Amino acid sequence: EKQGYAHFMLKEIYEQPRAVAAAIEPHVNPETFSVALKNVGFGGQSVQKLEELDAKADWAKTQEVFKSIERVFIIACGTSNYAGNVGKYLIEQLAKVPVECDIASEFRYRNPVIPAKSLVITISQSGETADTLAAIRMAKEMGATTLSICNVKNSTIDREAHGHLYMNSGPEIGVASTKAFTSTMAVLNTLAIAIARTRGVMSEAEEKELVKSLLAVPSQMEGVLSYDKYFEEAASSLKLFRGFLYMGRGTSFPIAMEGALKLKELAYMHAEGYAAGEMKHGPLALIDERMAIVMVAPTDHLYEKTISNLEEARARGGKVISIGTGDNEKLREISEHYLAIPKAHWTVNAILAVIPLQLMSYHLASNLGYDVDQPRNLAKSVTVE
Ligand code: M6R
8 A cells, every 4th residue: 555655654755745735624714715623622522523513613612712721732742742842833923822832751740730721732643642641631630621633533632632633644654753743733833823813813814824825835845745856865975974963943943853853763863953043052062074964944034043053063064954945045055965945934834844854864764774664663653651
């Protein structure tokens, strides 16, 4: 069932435009460019019955919840946690609600303070991750309203949650998560817009603009995928490095973390994801010509700051691979490999920027002869602590 692809992971990377389209489709009206979350089920219905709900009444119930909350927590593990970190930037900036994103295994054991008017969002592809499940149970006990974003319908976490959203990615077989990650970021975009509009902090014009940019993402992703030969070329130079520092700011920071995780789990090479602004606080000392700097630098409000970090890293001898927007002369000039994504709104750049990072790790690992679908020591679903 690999449909001609060498690995499930490669097939799943190429399925991403379709997966993202499927993730947003239930919630977005492509004629009015507006968002209304479809059949979330905050009314207490079982997950099997969600499709039978009256969509209008259900949306009114969801809006009631969104109006009442004072805080948002996003809890997940691994790649789902990085998607959650993108969600934190989106919800905070668009909906102006304070958001905390935490790793489930930390959250559950640190006796977190969860005020009653909190929305606790858990993200889990499998819906079976032990720590995430424990976190949602704890949040419920403490009186919070819970919302799950799962890929596997009727999974344990999906059944535990008060409200339900779905990645709609189709089965993800590769242990390294790809399409579930991009679909989740798309769902989080619709969620952030929905909360913002419901709370009256976003204009209709802004909603239209954001929905249009979201609807454009699947075809923009196709565009990025069509540049795979450049990602493969960049990957072929990576074997020689002693280490990798992935960096970015804003939503590109969690993308740097995700890029580093993909390299670790697939190619078994040491990579760190870092906030670019933290570079001077330590990692700069690591940089020499045997260190690769992977900089995620799309053109957004943080671009200039990211570039100055990049120039500093280069001055210390680091070899640069950069991801940027369009035909960026500057980045092309200072990078060994420059990988372009199309011009997009900052809210969706993360969905596009992760694709070159996924494909670079994929090519590097498969050229090294590693089992990309089943990396050593890892399981698809971590159901024990
Ligand atoms: O099923 P979940 O989304 O809860 O899984 C969480 C992590 O175990 C998962 O994302 C893991 O980090 C992947 N191997 C990353 O590629």
